Amino acid sequence: MLSLHYHPSDASLIPHILLEELAVPFELKRVDRANNAQKSPAYLKLNPNGLIPVLEDGDLVLYETAAILLHLADRFPQAGLAPALASDARAHYYKWMLWLSNTFQADFKTFYYPQRYVAEGNVSGTAEVKALAEQRLNGVLNQLDAQLQNSGGPWLLGSHYSAADCLAFVLCCWTRGFARPARALPHLGPYMQRMLARPAVQRALATEQLPPSFHGLA
Numbered sequence: 001m002l003s004l005h006y007h008p009s010d011a012s013l014i015p016h017i018l019l020e021e022l023a024v025p026f027e028l029k030r031v032d033r034a035n036n037a038q039k040s041p042a043y044l045k046l047n048p049n050g051l052i053p054v055l056e057d058g059d060l061v062l063y064e065t066a067a068i069l070l071h072l073a074d075r076f077p078q079a080g081l082a083p084a085l086a087s088d089a090r091a092h093y094y095k096w097m098l099w100l101s102n103t104f105q106a107d108f109k110t111f112y113y114p115q116r117y118v119a120e121g122n123v124s125g126t127a128e129v130k131a132l133a134e135q136r137l138n139g140v141l142n143q144l145d146a147q148l149q150n151s152g153g154p155w156l157l158g159s160h161y162s163a164a165d166c167l168a169f170v171l172c173c174w175t176r177g178f179a180r181p182a183r184a185l186p187h188l189g190p191y192m193q194r195m196l197a198r199p200a201v202q203r204a205l206a207t208e209q210l211p212p213s214f215h216g217l218a
């Protein structure tokens, strides 16, 4: 049995959507973030970083969102959520998965937790770190918007819907508080609507009880 340790709206939503797309049996184990359960000794045995998500797949315990996505897409090849091994499309899929993870996703930590990057009590420094993170992420959004235009859509890699779309979509939702969120960009806005129309995405959002304000789409 596959088990996903999750918390609503967190990075765990990304593999949650993928699990719904795969249409395989899985269970969700909610992490009690209010009580910092992700830092408990039991959880740290699963992920020494104390971060959500973790996937348990039989004896395999896996952390890091992108690694979980790559593993699940390969584990259930019949779902076709990753391009063929050793193809050019596969190489681009790796590139986007890594870029989304270490460039796009990584900078959200700076945006949402700017106080961690300055000395305690440095209010103006905190505001500056947050504003600069948003500025960098705006550049990332421009790049992603251009990729959707260049790929010809409707998905990130073009005609092939893949695990990279689950990752891109949730990261776009996390920009909802920006002055210029992903949904306002010419290609990302319609892309997010297409993602939202997928039954698997709707099921995951409903299970996590996420309101429309989570993505900001009408």
Ligand SMILES: N[C@@H](CCC(=O)N[C@@H](CS)C(=O)NCC(=O)O)C(=O)O
Pocket: 010, 011, 012, 038, 050, 051, 052, 053, 063, 064, 065, 066
């Ligand atoms: N690189 C990690 C990042 C995971 C991450 O930052 N998770 C956040 C929730 S979105 C978390 O667990 N935060 C709890 C904390 O910082 O204690 C991944 O992709 O899995």
